[in-house]
Amino acid sequence: MNRLKDKVCIITGSASGLGKSIARKFGEEGAVIAVLDFNAEEGQAFALELSQNGVTSMFTQADVTKQEQWRDSVAAVIKEYGRIDVLVNNTGIFKDGSALTSSVEDFKRIMDVNVNGVYLGMQAVLPQMIRQQKGSVINIASEAGLIAIANQIAYNTSKAAVIMMTKSVAVDFAADGIRANCICPGRMHTALVQRILDSAEDYDAQFKLMSEDRPLMRMGTPDEVAMGAVYLASDESPFATGSVLSIDGGYACV
Ligand SMILES: NC(=O)c1ccc[n+]([C@@H]2O[C@H](COP(=O)([O-])OP(=O)(O)OC[C@H]3O[C@@H](n4cnc5c(N)ncnc54)[C@H](O)[C@@H]3O)[C@@H](O)[C@H]2O)c1
Structure with missing residues (x-):
């Protein structure tokens, strides 16, 4: 129950889906949660729900593609709680399309949210983790970052970039006590x-197609992925950095 006791965790995109499940699980494990999302209504309501369930939490509104909004959110979290132990870059968007059918605008938008958003998040939080000489970054990639799934060139490419950004940060900041790992979830039944x-x-x-295309023959649940995030956020994984944790029902094995 206390695997993340008093760890201050920023979780992006946590007004919905997987981010919400990660925040709930982290809260159950004693973490302090900063819900970061551009959806203020849902984000505020969720932070309130966490507080009502005894979890110390706050909401901070930011569009992850905006550097100055990251700066303001990180400052607000440090002002409130004094430190940042864990950053979960969970925000991500999806739109299908091939090299010929994906519009340039869609391609750029997916790159902006899924790649630049993660980059800017790490850039904003790393200085505080360096001051602490400790921190855990968890980036949510996807099975699509490991295998080229048909008709989703932008999403596949963006998630492969998330994996390599994670490894780069793991290498660059290991000496500062900072670990960076990513999770590659398989399909979960979320709003996305x-x-x-x-x-x-x-x-x-x-629904059948999206459930039965993997060895375990079903979609995953956000909670199953959140459990992996708890491990990587906790002090149970001190030697894990640069790792790519597949939680996908075996999809990326094939
Ligand atoms: N759902 C799946 O099956 C699945 C599978 C593999 C990986 N993933 C990844 O998991 C992560 C979460 O997915 P989900 O299914 O929970 O998505 P979701 O659409 O349910 O939630 C995304 C959240 O991000 C927020 N958001 C979107 N753009 C934002 C921005 N620019 N700035 C700030 N917040 C923003 C939304 O308001 C929402 O709260 C994503 O990175 C996704 O690529 C999902």
Whole structure:
């Protein structure tokens, strides 16, 4: 129950989906949570829910693609809690398309949120972790960063970049006591996946397709991924850095 006791954790994109599950699990383990999202209404409501459940928490609004908003959010968290132990870069967006069907605007937007957003987050938080000579960065990539999934060139590329950024930070800041790891989740039934299901011509066929394309023959749950994040955030993983943790029902093995 206290695997993250008093660790101050910023979790991006935690007004929804996987980020919410990570925040809940971290809270159950005694962490202090800063919910960072650009959706103020949902983010504030969620931070309040955490507080009502006994978790010390705050909301900070930021668009992860904006450097100055990162700066303000990090300053607000340090002002409130005095330190930052864990950064979970969870925000990510998806849109399908090949090199010919993906618009340049969509490609750039996905890169901006999924790649630049993670980069800017690490850039904003690392100086505080260096001052502390301790910190854990967890970046949420995807199975799509390991295997080229059909018709999603921008998303695949962005998530491969997240994996390499993680390794780069692991190498560059190991001497400062900072660990950086990433998780490659497989498909989970979150709002992001619900949007894909809702836009399918045949919902049931799409649901079956999205469930049965991997050795374990089902979608994962956000909680199953959150458990991996607890491990990487905690002091149970002091020798783990630069690692790529697949939690995907075996999808990336094939
Ligand atoms: N859902 C899946 O099956 C799946 C599989 C593999 C990896 N992932 C990855 O997991 C992460 C979370 O996915 P999810 O399914 O929970 O997504 P989601 O769409 O449910 O939630 C994304 C959250 O990010 C926030 N957000 C979006 N753009 C933002 C921005 N520019 N600045 C700040 N906040 C922003 C949204 O408000 C929302 O709260 C993503 O990185 C995604 O790529 C998801």
